[in-house]
Amino acid sequence: xxxxxxxxxxxxxxxxVEVLDINRELIAERAGEGIEVKYVLDIRDFxxxxxxxxxxxxYRVIAxxxxxxxxxxxxxxxxxxxxxxxxxxxxxxxxxTSNKALVAxxxxxxxxxxxxxxxxxxxxxxVGGGIPVIRTLLSALTADEIEEITGILNGTTNYMMTKMxxxxxxxxxxxxxxxxxxxxxxxPSADIEGYDxxxxxxxxxxxxxxxxxxxxxxxxxxxxxxxxADMKYAKKxxxxxxxxxxxxxTPEGYAVFVAPHLLSPEHPLYGVADVxxxxxxxxxxxxxxxFYGSGAGKLPTASAVVADMVGLARHMDCNIPxxxxxxxxxxxxFDRLENAFFVRTASGRDAVEAAFGRTxxxxxxxxxxxxxxxSVMTEAEFKAKAAALDVRSVIRLGNR
Amino acid sequence: xxxxxxxxxxxxxxxxVEVLDINRELIAERAGEGIEVKYVLDIRDFxxxxxxxxxxxxYRVIAxxxxxxxxxxxxxxxxxxxxxxxxxxxxxxxxxTSNKALVAxxxxxxxxxxxxxxxxxxxxxxVGGGIPVIRTLLSALTADEIEEITGILNGTTNYMMTKMxxxxxxxxxxxxxxxxxxxxxxxPSADIEGYDxxxxxxxxxxxxxxxxxxxxxxxxxxxxxxxxADMKYAKKxxxxxxxxxxxxxTPEGYAVFVAPHLLSPEHPLYGVADVxxxxxxxxxxxxxxxFYGSGAGKLPTASAVVADMVGLARHMDCNIPxxxxxxxxxxxxFDRLENAFFVRTASGRDAVEAAFGRTxxxxxxxxxxxxxxxSVMTEAEFKAKAAALDVRSVIRLGNR
Numbered sequence: 001x002x003x004x005x006x007x008x009x010x011x012x013x014x015x016x017v018e019v020l021d022i023n024r025e026l027i028a029e030r031a032g033e034g035i036e037v038k039y040v041l042d043i044r045d046f047x048x049x050x051x052x053x054x055x056x057x058x059y060r061v062i063a064x065x066x067x068x069x070x071x072x073x074x075x076x077x078x079x080x081x082x083x084x085x086x087x088x089x090x091x092x093x094x095x096x097t098s099n100k101a102l103v104a105x106x107x108x109x110x111x112x113x114x115x116x117x118x119x120x121x122x123x124x125x126x127v128g129g130g131i132p133v134i135r136t137l138l139s140a141l142t143a144d145e146i147e148e149i150t151g152i153l154n155g156t157t158n159y160m161m162t163k164m165x166x167x168x169x170x171x172x173x174x175x176x177x178x179x180x181x182x183x184x185x186x187x188p189s190a191d192i193e194g195y196d197x198x199x200x201x202x203x204x205x206x207x208x209x210x211x212x213x214x215x216x217x218x219x220x221x222x223x224x225x226x227x228x229a230d231m232k233y234a235k236k237x238x239x240x241x242x243x244x245x246x247x248x249x250t251p252e253g254y255a256v257f258v259a260p261h262l263l264s265p266e267h268p269l270y271g272v273a274d275v276x277x278x279x280x281x282x283x284x285x286x287x288x289x290x291f292y293g294s295g296a297g298k299l300p301t302a303s304a305v306v307a308d309m310v311g312l313a314r315h316m317d318c319n320i321p322x323x324x325x326x327x328x329x330x331x332x333x334f335d336r337l338e339n340a341f342f343v344r345t346a347s348g349r350d351a352v353e354a355a356f357g358r359t360x361x362x363x364x365x366x367x368x369x370x371x372x373x374x375s376v377m378t379e380a381e382f383k384a385k386a387a388a389l390d391v392r393s394v395i396r397l398g399n400r
Numbered sequence: 401x402x403x404x405x406x407x408x409x410x411x412x413x414x415x416x417v418e419v420l421d422i423n424r425e426l427i428a429e430r431a432g433e434g435i436e437v438k439y440v441l442d443i444r445d446f447x448x449x450x451x452x453x454x455x456x457x458x459y460r461v462i463a464x465x466x467x468x469x470x471x472x473x474x475x476x477x478x479x480x481x482x483x484x485x486x487x488x489x490x491x492x493x494x495x496x497t498s499n500k501a502l503v504a505x506x507x508x509x510x511x512x513x514x515x516x517x518x519x520x521x522x523x524x525x526x527v528g529g530g531i532p533v534i535r536t537l538l539s540a541l542t543a544d545e546i547e548e549i550t551g552i553l554n555g556t557t558n559y560m561m562t563k564m565x566x567x568x569x570x571x572x573x574x575x576x577x578x579x580x581x582x583x584x585x586x587x588p589s590a591d592i593e594g595y596d597x598x599x600x601x602x603x604x605x606x607x608x609x610x611x612x613x614x615x616x617x618x619x620x621x622x623x624x625x626x627x628x629a630d631m632k633y634a635k636k637x638x639x640x641x642x643x644x645x646x647x648x649x650t651p652e653g654y655a656v657f658v659a660p661h662l663l664s665p666e667h668p669l670y671g672v673a674d675v676x677x678x679x680x681x682x683x684x685x686x687x688x689x690x691f692y693g694s695g696a697g698k699l700p701t702a703s704a705v706v707a708d709m710v711g712l713a714r715h716m717d718c719n720i721p722x723x724x725x726x727x728x729x730x731x732x733x734f735d736r737l738e739n740a741f742f743v744r745t746a747s748g749r750d751a752v753e754a755a756f757g758r759t760x761x762x763x764x765x766x767x768x769x770x771x772x773x774x775s776v777m778t779e780a781e782f783k784a785k786a787a788a789l790d791v792r793s794v795i796r797l798g799n800r
Contacts, residue, residue, distance in 0.1 A: 130687065131689060135540045141703075142430045143419055143423060143705075144703055145423055268692065284422070289694070291691055292689060294686065303544055323429070
């Protein structure tokens, strides 16, 4: 029996305990041995909970117990998760985490420490919940140069966009609804400002290029400015608005950014609705591929963590090398990226044409404003031209 | 440098040589060492081709060369591929194949032989072309009981269904078009009769249940009876016709069959068009997931073969256990599976209602016939009831 510990008994941590229980037998078969949770680290006591006897409050109990081989970190946030995970790896224990903040910031360092200690540090659940995108990149798409990864990586915002589109509601109303359903937290900024998606695309880009992508370098726009009027225009154009995290290899380096996009029905991510996540990948020989599934939620995310535990159990005595060096990569300058833009402005067509030349107009029946789509141009060029107009809203077009 | 051999220099075999060349450096990095093709086995000579000097006509040259560590089999068909692959594994060489006929029939045996010789037998490219569905099942979705796999596993037929739907053409015309484009072979029966999809779902089901699923036990219907009139009804219903390979865990055993289905826009496979393939998976804790990509084509399929070569290079000295025992599994009886059916009949509504009770009618404006959708019932029940009618066409509804 392999002894494990779970640090953080919140939604995902308790889901891990549940999945290990639900699929006990098949997990034992696939791991080569049963997996038993010996400790659960949490500041709370969980009196009356079946795991009550396993609760410890001091992470050193786990680090100091030589019987513990696998540690799950599902606490979230950089500290104290970082201190705890480092202690576990240093003590020669394998670790899996669902914590994108930790992985985005400390992934390279923790992978190096794991290699040094001949253990493994896995983090499948940190991106895309139950979608096995990290394992796919690291061990399946190994014949390809990955030229693009574009993802719907945040379930909360995708739920909100879907609901705004279907029901014609305003942003504030769907946010309240998402909070009531437990999809959005009381402080929803990590989701709606795009910070969560930003950390996830930083992790995926780091894995693709094998070096450190600092999430603070990534241009990030959330969905807070999207309105019911924008959705009307989207419908008129036959497009859907999705918060995309984009990472593209360009001659000037990796172009990485997070922003809402208007997708046409031909885009593989167009139909990804509700809390689902999806990752589009383009490889230089593979061509287009897309992976879709539950991006969040207790059991799907726990499924990914437990799959990591099975992977760790199968590689108890050897480190699986992962190329993610701590050297920081410089991203392509955001101002030089090229996009087409949909613009809503209080200015008239004369002003629009003076600034942008001939454009494609979109009329969603909203009085007192002009909607139009620009040709493809750099961000800098767009900014310069748009300065002449009284702009109400800008959304990039996602074309393939 | 790892020395490899390619058996069969057709579309995929030459694609493998090409991918190894295009991505030489990154493959060497990921494999830990460069991979060089030393021999190409083919009955032809390929005079003037850059690989001309590597051509051998006798597989024993490869089997007897101790320098060869990895062998690629891209010949297709059970024999002589089976004899050759067995010889390579017996000689202690790792093998990867794209050959679904070989894997469906001899997979369990070849895996056992590989384990005995402490080498690996991989076959990612045998199902879903470039979509890494096999690696996902074997090493990513390991925390789940897989309750359903439903796939669009044949690109040729999906291209034909898409074209019939978009252009209102008859079956014979799109078949000719597919043949002219090289999507369908001169003898197209493997594709259009569903035999190809049948072998692929047999492989996936074998991997899910860990035992042998004989493809001859799988109820298989192709697309040859689908007509322009059927497409008119599909449009009227807002559905798309797709050839699905279905594998569902039921209390009576695995229900596995291949048949055209009418999919609603809510179905994750509805939007999969042209030559693309996709695999829908439902896990008991993961929930719904979907993997989409190029299911065929030279480079995407070669990408999967070369990814296997990288996997083989990373596991040169150890066998990765794969659970696929040669004991045959008994599938659920086809007659007892439950479906809803769309029916076109020359009989009138009175006869329809006498046979099926109240049904939902679909009128696509085709004179002299009645279109209707039954409630959910077993195949046997449907067959018995439909016997009273003059039936022109039957297509199952794919609901989720």
